[in-house]
Amino acid sequence: MRRREKRGILHGHRQPEEEEEEEEMATTEEEEEAAMEDALEGEEIDGGAETEVEAPHRPKGKGRMRSRVTWDLCWAWYRALPEAQQAQIARMGFGHLLSVRPFHIDVPYLEALREIWEEDCKAFIIPWGHMIPTLEDVAYLTGLSVQGEPAVELERRDYHDDIAVLLGPEFVAGRRRPIWSILLGSLSEAMGLRGGRRGPLETLEEFYARVRGALDLRDRSEERSIQIFVSYLFEHRQFATQSSQMNCKFVLLLRDLAQAGRYAWGAAMLGHLFSLLPSSSQHSQSTGGFTPFLQIWGYTRFPMGRGTLAEGRQMMVPLMTRWEVAPDPRVTDRRAGDVRVALDHYPHEQVVWTPYVGEVDASHPAVAAGRPVFDCHLLLLCLGTCEVLYLELVVRTLGWHQPAIEVPSLGREGHSRRWFFAEERDWGANHGSTIAYWREGGERVLRVTDLLDSSAYMEDFQARYARRLRLDQRVMPESQAVRLLEGRLAEQEVELTRLRAEVRTLKEELARARASRDLGVSSLAQPARGDLADRLQDALDRAQARVQELEEQAREVGAERQGGGVATLQAQMESLRLEFEAKISRLEAERRTMVTAMEELRDDRATMRGRLLEAREREREAETARARITADYEILQKSQQNNQKNRENHVSVKLNGQHVDA
Numbered sequence: 001m002r003r004r005e006k007r008g009i010l011h012g013h014r015q016p017e018e019e020e021e022e023e024e025m026a027t028t029e030e031e032e033e034a035a036m037e038d039a040l041e042g043e044e045i046d047g048g049a050e051t052e053v054e055a056p057h058r059p060k061g062k063g064r065m066r067s068r069v070t071w072d073l074c075w076a077w078y079r080a081l082p083e084a085q086q087a088q089i090a091r092m093g094f095g096h097l098l099s100v101r102p103f104h105i106d107v108p109y110l111e112a113l114r115e116i117w118e119e120d121c122k123a124f125i126i127p128w129g130h131m132i133p134t135l136e137d138v139a140y141l142t143g144l145s146v147q148g149e150p151a152v153e154l155e156r157r158d159y160h161d162d163i164a165v166l167l168g169p170e171f172v173a174g175r176r177r178p179i180w181s182i183l184l185g186s187l188s189e190a191m192g193l194r195g196g197r198r199g200p201l202e203t204l205e206e207f208y209a210r211v212r213g214a215l216d217l218r219d220r221s222e223e224r225s226i227q228i229f230v231s232y233l234f235e236h237r238q239f240a241t242q243s244s245q246m247n248c249k250f251v252l253l254l255r256d257l258a259q260a261g262r263y264a265w266g267a268a269m270l271g272h273l274f275s276l277l278p279s280s281s282q283h284s285q286s287t288g289g290f291t292p293f294l295q296i297w298g299y300t301r302f303p304m305g306r307g308t309l310a311e312g313r314q315m316m317v318p319l320m321t322r323w324e325v326a327p328d329p330r331v332t333d334r335r336a337g338d339v340r341v342a343l344d345h346y347p348h349e350q351v352v353w354t355p356y357v358g359e360v361d362a363s364h365p366a367v368a369a370g371r372p373v374f375d376c377h378l379l380l381l382c383l384g385t386c387e388v389l390y391l392e393l394v395v396r397t398l399g400w401h402q403p404a405i406e407v408p409s410l411g412r413e414g415h416s417r418r419w420f421f422a423e424e425r426d427w428g429a430n431h432g433s434t435i436a437y438w439r440e441g442g443e444r445v446l447r448v449t450d451l452l453d454s455s456a457y458m459e460d461f462q463a464r465y466a467r468r469l470r471l472d473q474r475v476m477p478e479s480q481a482v483r484l485l486e487g488r489l490a491e492q493e494v495e496l497t498r499l500r501a502e503v504r505t506l507k508e509e510l511a512r513a514r515a516s517r518d519l520g521v522s523s524l525a526q527p528a529r530g531d532l533a534d535r536l537q538d539a540l541d542r543a544q545a546r547v548q549e550l551e552e553q554a555r556e557v558g559a560e561r562q563g564g565g566v567a568t569l570q571a572q573m574e575s576l577r578l579e580f581e582a583k584i585s586r587l588e589a590e591r592r593t594m595v596t597a598m599e600e601l602r603d604d605r606a607t608m609r610g611r612l613l614e615a616r617e618r619e620r621e622a623e624t625a626r627a628r629i630t631a632d633y634e635i636l637q638k639s640q641q642n643n644q645k646n647r648e649n650h651v652s653v654k655l656n657g658q659h660v661d662a
Contacts, residue, residue, distance in 0.1 A: 071102035071292070072198045072207060073188065074237050077229060080212035085226055092261040094233065096143025096318045096366070102204065103292070103307070103325040110291050112339035113298060119278040121408050122388050126302075127469055128348040129402065129454070129461050130393040133297045135267060136374045139366040140356050141296055143318035144238075144266030146370035150381040150438050151253060151268035152427045159248035166227060166251055181245040187232040191225075192216030227254045238265070239272050239382070241288040249383045266366065269293070271380025274387040296320050300355045302346055304339075308497060311505055317363055319356075344469075353396040374398075378442035379434055384427055386434055391445050401451035404460045 078086065078098045089095060116124050123130040135146040156162075158178030163171065167190050172179065188194060192214050198207045217225050231254060235246040254260050273289035299307045300319070310324035361368040375398055380387045388408075396402050428435045462469065 071237060072204065073193065073211065074098070074233055075100075075102055075204070076208040076211040077188075077191070077193065077215065077232070079208055080215045081225070081229065082217075082222075085222055085229075088222070088226055088257065089230065092230070092257060093143075093145045093265055093366075094230070097238070097320075098233075099316075100142075100292075100318070100320045103323065104327045105292065106295055106307075106325065108336040108339050109298065109304075110295055111336040112343060113294060114277060115336065115340065116343070117277045121393060122274055122390055123393055125465055125468055127344055127346070128351050129396070129458060130390075130407075131301065132390065132394045133270060133273070133294065134374070134389065134391065134394065134397055135270065135370060135378070136356065136367070136397070137297050137300070138266040138270050138293070139370045139374075140359065140364060141300070141318055141320045142266060142269070142290075142293055143364070143366050144269060145264055145366050146266040146270075147373055148264040149259075149262050150428070150435055151263045151265065152381055152383060152435070153249065153252040155249060155384065155425050155427055156252070157424060159251060162251045162255075163248060166224070166231070179248065181247055184232065184235055184244055184246050187228055187235075187246070190228060223257060226257060227251075230254055230260070238269050238290050240290065242276065247383070266370070267378070267380050268382035270389070271382040271385060271387040274380065274389075275382070275385045293320070295325070296323055299323065299325075300352065302343075302351050304342060304346065314505070315363075318366075319359075354399050373441055376442035376444050379437055381434065381438055386431075395445060395447070396454065398445075398447075400447050402454040402457040403448045403451055404456040407460075407464060 075098065078089065081089075086095075089098070113124060116126060118125045118130075121130065123132045138144055139146050158180075160172055160175075160177050160179045163179055163182060167186065171186065171190070185194065193211060198204075202210075220228075231246065231250055234250050235241065239247075239250070241247070253263065269290050273291075273294065276288035296307070296319075298304075307323045307325035309322050313322040313324075316322050359367075361371065375391065377391050378389045380389055390408055391397075392405055393407070394402075
């Protein structure tokens with residue numbers, strides 16, 4: 001399909017009629033009045049973007065952005081539900097995402113990303129080229145389904161009756177009609193969780209225990225309880241907006257829970273995020289969309305030391321579960337402008353375009369199901385919005401070289417719109433070509449096989465965005481140079497923490513392997529396993545030496561960072577970057593060697609475990625046979641004893657008879 005035809009599909013969907021524009025202006029005023037009425041009845045009970053422990057301590061000068069994603073109550077509420085309801089929610093496709101523990105929201109980092117979003121091409125404009133979160137990122141990081149039915153439904157003029165069914169007729173009694181949205185606090189209040197904000201000193205486990213005690217399912221059916229929770233999950237986490245109101249359109253998507261499990265929720269989440277990024281201007285107090293996904297996506301693609309891969313979570317899915325993001329003052333105490341400077345000077349060669357190499361699809365169900373669309377141009381649908389995923393701009397995420405192509409520009413067509421109509425409308429029926437394009441799997445992006453590199457693309461990219469990228473600003477202010485150098489040093493410390501955690505994990509694995517070898521089931525496997533353990537120990541020793549060397553280098557540079565002018569600082573920073581990259585590369589090579597050795601070790605352990613299980617099975621069979629023989633022997637003994645008694649009784653009777661005759 002040519003670009004013009006793609007725009008035609010979008011143009012037919014997004015260009016509203018004048019009468020709908022007039023109607024939206026009228027209904028907006030009514031919505032605001034209804035929201036004011038609802039606000040008098042009580043605001044949302046849950047916290048804001050950060051966990052409540054972190055929010056009050058934001059340093060002066062930080063970005064003003066506030067994400068509407070609230071996490072703690074979603075996590076605790078899900079865990080407090082009965083197991084049957086948890087299983088049903090997991091079957092709907094949300095189980096993996098709900099297993100992710102809440103972590104710190106890096107507000108300046110997200111604000112910096114928001115500022116470099118380009119609406120015309122739906123991508124981030126970064127010095128090393130366009131970058132876009134893809135469906136592959138969604139599947140790996142969140143575990144949400146990226147293939148299935150589009151998340152579109154009938155749009156109604158009034159959702160009064162649907163809300164009455166969901167929350168009860170008493171909730172809508174006396175309210176103004178029509179109803180398009182309700183306060184999110186109404187959902188949690190209906191379940192007895194009003195006032196359930198996590199305390200400043202309260203741990204997650206303590207908060208969960210309190211939520212479990214307060215949760216009141218009343219006499220609601222299992223289906224109704226699940227619908228209320230998933231509605232809260234949508235509007236508070238997966239499809240968070242810039243207000244405290246819930247769009248009632250989601251209620252219709254949850255009427256049939258079996259059908260709800262067939263929607264492509266991951267693609268809808270990504271489209272919803274795209275639709276809200278441009279509306280989150282620099283002057284906005286909040287932003288919408290599932291921003292924790294965007295944060296981890298950034299850490300995965302260009303790791304800047306903000307989060308660490310948690311110890312002991314290397315095999316957990318989805319990948320968001322493996323990350324641990326804590327408010328580290330050495331790194332998080334910064335402004336969005338500092339993050340922008342760090343992005344501008346981030347080494348291009350350290351950008352990770354294919355971060356999921358080595359992951360097994362069998363461990364990620366959403367990845368295995370969604371792989372057919374990972375290399376396709378698509379339209380992302382979510383309720384009344386349609387966003388474009390321009391995969392053609394980021395084919396380096398597929399492991400290809402990026403060709404120089406015409407950068408698309410949508411203009412006004414690139415802005416999704418939401419409408420409330422005077423009558424019921426079926427969005428899918430009115431935009432059949434868009435639905436058909438999604439169901440057909442979009443259009444496959446073709447690989448240009450004769451490219452040797454992406455230099456032609458980078459030349460065009462830098463020429464197009466020269467002013468925006470500020471490529472002509474060669475001299476960095478001294479204050480920014482100092483902050484950037486200190487930030488890079490702090491990132492090194494965080495990276496060292498991660499490496500130490502990996503070394504500890506590998507040492508524990510080595511200790512367990514040696515203990516298992518000493519117990520040994522098969523003498524034939526012991527020599528090979530001993531050699532493997534020795535090789536692993538040597539690799540660990542070398543990695544530990546590299547870590548110590550890196551620590552020394554960081555201390556030396558930290559002691560020198562006060563000396564000299566801007567040029568000296570920049571020279572130190574560049575030297576530090578090169579040496580740090582070389583050492584990290586060596587460490588990564590050692591880590592890969594250790595991982596390979598550990599995989600071999602795990603294979604050996606699996607073989608030994610299989611032999612152990614086989615031996616135990618034979619032992620159980622022998623024990624069963626012995627018990628059966630013992631039982632048969634006891635029965636035979638009892639039978640012989642009975643026969644002996646019978647014979648004795650018979651002889652006694654005969655003797656008595658003869659005595660009587662005599």
